[in-house]
Amino acid sequence: xxxxxxxxxxxxxxxxxxxxxxxxxxxxxxxxxxxxxxxxxxxxxxxxxxxxxxxxxxxxxxxxxxxxxxxxxxxxxxxxxxxxxxxxxxxxxxxxxxxxxxxxxxxxxxxxxxxxxxxxxxxxxxxxxxxxxxxxxxxxxxxxxxxxxxxxxxxxxxxxxxxxxxxxxxxxxxxxxxxxxxxxxxxxxxxxxxxxxxxxxxxxxxxxxxxxxxxxxxxxxxxxxxxxxxxxxxxxxxxxxxxxxxxxxxxxxxxxxxxxxxxxxxxxxxxxxxxxxxxxxxxxxxxxxxxxxxxxxxxxxxxxxxxxxxxxxxxxxxxxxxxxxxxxxxxxxxxxxxxxxxxxxxxxxxxxxxxxxxxxxxxxxxxxxxxxxxxxxxxxxxxxxxxxxxxxxxxxxxxxxxxxxxxxxxxxxxxxxxxxxxxxxxxxxxxxxxxxxxxxxxxxxxxxxxxxxxxxxxxxxxxxxxxxxxxxxxxxxxxxxxxxxxxxxxxxxxxxxxxxxxxxxxxxxxxxxxxxxxxxxxxxxxxxxxxxxxxxxxxxxxxxxxxxxxxxxxxxxxxxxxxxxxxxxxxxxxxxxxxxxxxxxxxxxxxxxxxxxxxxxxxxxxxxxxxxxxxxxxxxxxxxxxxxxxxxxx
Ligand code: ATP
Ligand code: MG
Numbered sequence: 001x002x003x004x005x006x007x008x009x010x011x012x013x014x015x016x017x018x019x020x021x022x023x024x025x026x027x028x029x030x031x032x033x034x035x036x037x038x039x040x041x042x043x044x045x046x047x048x049x050x051x052x053x054x055x056x057x058x059x060x061x062x063x064x065x066x067x068x069x070x071x072x073x074x075x076x077x078x079x080x081x082x083x084x085x086x087x088x089x090x091x092x093x094x095x096x097x098x099x100x101x102x103x104x105x106x107x108x109x110x111x112x113x114x115x116x117x118x119x120x121x122x123x124x125x126x127x128x129x130x131x132x133x134x135x136x137x138x139x140x141x142x143x144x145x146x147x148x149x150x151x152x153x154x155x156x157x158x159x160x161x162x163x164x165x166x167x168x169x170x171x172x173x174x175x176x177x178x179x180x181x182x183x184x185x186x187x188x189x190x191x192x193x194x195x196x197x198x199x200x201x202x203x204x205x206x207x208x209x210x211x212x213x214x215x216x217x218x219x220x221x222x223x224x225x226x227x228x229x230x231x232x233x234x235x236x237x238x239x240x241x242x243x244x245x246x247x248x249x250x251x252x253x254x255x256x257x258x259x260x261x262x263x264x265x266x267x268x269x270x271x272x273x274x275x276x277x278x279x280x281x282x283x284x285x286x287x288x289x290x291x292x293x294x295x296x297x298x299x300x301x302x303x304x305x306x307x308x309x310x311x312x313x314x315x316x317x318x319x320x321x322x323x324x325x326x327x328x329x330x331x332x333x334x335x336x337x338x339x340x341x342x343x344x345x346x347x348x349x350x351x352x353x354x355x356x357x358x359x360x361x362x363x364x365x366x367x368x369x370x371x372x373x374x375x376x377x378x379x380x381x382x383x384x385x386x387x388x389x390x391x392x393x394x395x396x397x398x399x400x401x402x403x404x405x406x407x408x409x410x411x412x413x414x415x416x417x418x419x420x421x422x423x424x425x426x427x428x429x430x431x432x433x434x435x436x437x438x439x440x441x442x443x444x445x446x447x448x449x450x451x452x453x454x455x456x457x458x459x460x461x462x463x464x465x466x467x468x469x470x471x472x473x474x475x476x477x478x479x480x481x482x483x484x485x486x487x488x489x490x491x492x493x494x495x496x497x498x499x500x501x502x503x504x505x506x507x508x509x510x511x512x513x514x515x516x517x518x519x520x521x522x523x524x525x526x527x528x529x530x531x532x533x534x535x536x537x538x539x540x541x542x543x544x545x546x547x548x549x550x551x552x553x554x555x556x557x558x559x560x561x562x563x564x565x566x567x568x569x570x571x572x573x574x575x576x577x578x579x580x581x582x583x584x585x586x587x588x589x590x591x592x593x594x595x596x597x598x599x600x601x602x603x604x605x606x607x608x609x610x611x612x613x614x615x616x617x618x619x620x621x622x623x624x625x626x627x628x629x630x631x632x633x634x
Pocket of ligand 1 (some may be wrong): 003004008023024025026029030032068196248251282283284335507549550551552
């Protein structure tokens, strides 16, 4: 009671029934969930009967360890994670009842795209058409359909009208993709959620069994769930509706991935008898920062009448800093960081946020020069880089020799093996003629055995010999290295990543665990930072705004706040995308506790126009001298 306000306390002490907590940024939504977990455990509920769903696994881990600090070790035993990681755990455990082969492989987004591409080539689809959607677009259409419940023709009609004539082919390819995954025991991200939902809705004895072990369900950041996820929530609460969701409609920033903030608004209809708790007071920021945030939000087209307020005092006014160019912007930030550190603000209490991951490239160099350690979150992931995918392909085949997508990838690395002969070898895999589980004798007749005997040997060993993941990774690496040098001109830059990869393997006992883990949530976000993270305990955070949600820092810098960068040019397309981008600005601003610096370079370079003069982001149009100081850094 001493540490919560009245509404928070009401939520924390609640037991049965549906609850919706809808409240502004920094009002203690996440904190409320943490306290509720601790409180439920303290009241004697079985920890494993509490399910806490969060947007990232890291968020879940942090919330659990905070609950642990509040109460005791029992809080570490609750079930916490993302929808995807939870689905994975359940489907592995109940594979049979859910109609799945055991040991299924998970396709991450780029794997899924590769499969779609492979099928497209195999089926000779769209080859003569002048314009046929790219694999990324195709996959996006399929995924949106699953996540939003919209039909493919609607999505194509609305968002890709140029491909309406290809509808039949697009749909056919989707069906082939579905069939392909079924045959090869593959699940993509969306399948994880779909299969979980269907398994639960079936209410088989196994499903009932599971549902009986789950007493309380809680979901953070509910504004960024999609329709499919809201169905999972419904499925999870069929036997008991002890469900609490928390969120803020003003912070919905994942519509581009199918999230629907209406989920949160419609929650009371979905769960009759919902008690709605509003948290009004902000505990995170100073009033000056909140005034700034309120001004950003007031200009929104879809208006909400929430105004953030706090008793934290007014604090320093946010600063809008103009620098002559990109590099001077970086220098300002470096200097300010050094100054603040001098004043006693630890590095980990500061963050630099940006709309797009590449905005920070110049800054990263300046930080390195100044010896300021940092980690970077969001953007291109380590695990998505081509050479890491290559190495992974070996391990995937080791675990699942019929994973032909990975097989295909490995084959194409070899000089002299083109799509055609690779396809021939793949056909032998699919037809069962080539099988790593069979003896060398039987495989002796296959094309792969004859053409690439060394590769054969390595794969055979990887699949059959009992070794730890790191031992296998080393075997694969040894074989891969010459191919690596051959395939990448910039191998110097990439080489270090391979060592990092081996390092990561070291943490795992089984290959399955390792592959699942990196498919579901890559363990590292950026290569260069892995070591920094491990031997530095103090570091600055660089993050995309998308990856910063729910977090907070003493000092926040938002960089490149220029029209065309933030909002990005692509956001100009529609009011919806522009408004989503505005909410993104709102999310960024509300991360700051004490200091907010919004920075931009006056001159920018574009390839088309050369040097041009930038224009401050339209999202700051409403900001007057009452709400921010203007600095020029020269
Ligand atoms: P977001 O919308 O950004 O996810 P949130 O609503 O989840 O924010 P929290 O992160 O839970 O907010 O809380 C913001 C900050 O305010 C945290 O540092 C939290 O510890 C603090 N806080 C919340 N409620 C209280 C309270 N009653 N007393 C003191 N501090 C509080
Ligand atoms: Mg939160």
